[in-house]
Amino acid sequence: MRVRSLILRIVRQFFRDKRTLALMILAPLLILWLVALIFNGNTYHPKIGAVDIPRQIVTRLVNQGAVVESYSSNAAALNALSLQKLDAAISFADGVPHITLEGSNPSKSKTVLLLAQKVLLQPANPMPSQMQPPVIRYLYGSANMSSFDNFGPVLIGVFAFFFVFLIAGIAFLKERTTGTLERLMATPLRRWEMVAGYVVGYGIFTMIQACLIAWFSVGVLGMMMNGQFLYLLLVTLLLSMTALTLGTLLSAFANSEFQMMQFIPIVIVPQIFFSGLFSVDNMAPWMRRLSEIMPLYYGADALRNVMIRGKGFLAIWPDLCVLLAMSLVFMALNVFALRKYRKI
Amino acid sequence: MHGEQTSQLQPGIKVIHVDKKFGKVSVLKDITMEVKANEIFGLLGPSGSGKTTLVKLIAGMAEPSNGEVYVSGVRMPNLNMLNNIGYMAQSDALYSELTALENLAFFAALVGLNGAVRKQRIEEVTQLVNLANFLKRPIATYSGGMKRRLSLAIALLHRPEILILDEPTVGIDPVLRKSIWDELRNLSQSGTTILLTTHVMDEAEKCTRLGMIRDGRLIAVGAPDELKQSAGSQSLEDAFLVYGGVRK
């Protein structure tokens, strides 16, 4: 009963604050959309300056997707390169191709080198006739899987986590700073009821947010989705729950909204690094194990299993259990932290 | 049961040898006092003397470092007892996005008021503090005095046996202050025990009994006239200075 009125109040408050509501619901969609625009774009066409190279090679470069421009001298090409009009310049000296790369962007350099290899090496050592071209099969994913498909699931997790963490944390903090929390402790409201009210009250918005993010990613942005939508929803929701409980817990250790923001570099950013957006394989093993205390790591793992590998409940239940357990621990700790306001 | 135990089952408030420390700083020192049922007991003292701290101990929001607090014979802090206590904090703790009515309804639900009873009580208390015409307005548009009045209304919602008011009339105009005091007297006559803090002398005069508090010590307790008499002074203000050792 008391929990119900607390939930009702939270929902009412949230609807009065349209801007925060929009931030929580729309901001993740906006950012996902922007990231999709950046990474889902067509494959890059490198700009190559050709200095005196055979016509057939130029044709082949163009066929491979390069934009080729002819230069009369090496100096002119290098000049264009330094002005960043080109990604690479190719010339021949004594029959040996020389490639000069602009080089400041490794992914562009890689694209150029790959392309140059295909074009320049093939005629020199054609495939021996007895060797068949390899048959390529993908266990998961496909040849035309974009990098957005690869880290999209992680991004869903990151944004679901980030906004819920911040908004729920600040809302709970506000209850402290305005003195209403202390006032509530002069009513028979129990500490666990307080925490439960927040979890359910914000949980409602978290649920809406999770549904929207999941639908938007798959339905609108066309992110690779090989598993069941229901599992995607379940993982997102549980991850948001962890963010919600962690945010409200950590708000106990902040005295102002500004201090709450200071948790972003401490709590959110490391999780993003360990969540699989970047490969951590080169990291010292003990450092790598840090990811085991990070909710986002489990969320991202489950999301990838569902979306890319199309796996079902059997593959994700350990992750889900960890997330659920973390949420429960955070809630219990929060109930304990409220002892600061009332011992019983 | 007999002796000490039975005496604690009486209504009213009992504070026995209470100390309160925040870290190493001692804020309340060996406070012993009693508020009898139906009394309006005023805590008078300068800023920072420990009034709010003492009142919070009694309202069960904090635990004394030493000593005991009993409300209606029940050792505080006690959750069930909180249903019998109406508390008005010194700083208004209201939800500014919500309307007055929504604030009232929320706090009413927390103390277990529902349905028709809740509606009726909300009407009564808002009438009392003269806010009936402003119920639909969000608190963000309220003046300081209006917020004070709403906080008082919330404290009165569930007809508590014990009413604890921390500087209830700050920012309230004389006319309304008088009607609030009339209501407090009514309540106390109908059986409510009232403990309030103030540093307004003319308000202190209206209390049944007063406790003077300074630097965390209770320096004198008694009816306003008694205090003036035994200090040999004309006004409570003088009496306070005498008890504080500032003036002979």
Ligand SMILES: Nc1ncnc2c1ncn2[C@@H]1O[C@H](COP(=O)(O)OP(=O)(O)OP(=O)(O)O)[C@@H](O)[C@H]1O
């Ligand atoms: N949570 C706290 N931590 C540390 N010190 C505190 C805390 N709360 C109060 N104090 C200190 O205890 C003393 C008494 O504070 P209290 O709020 O009880 O005074 P007060 O008599 O209510 O004053 P006022 O009339 O200004 O409201 C002050 O010196 C204050 O600094």
Ligand SMILES: [Mg+2]
């Ligand atoms: Mg005070």
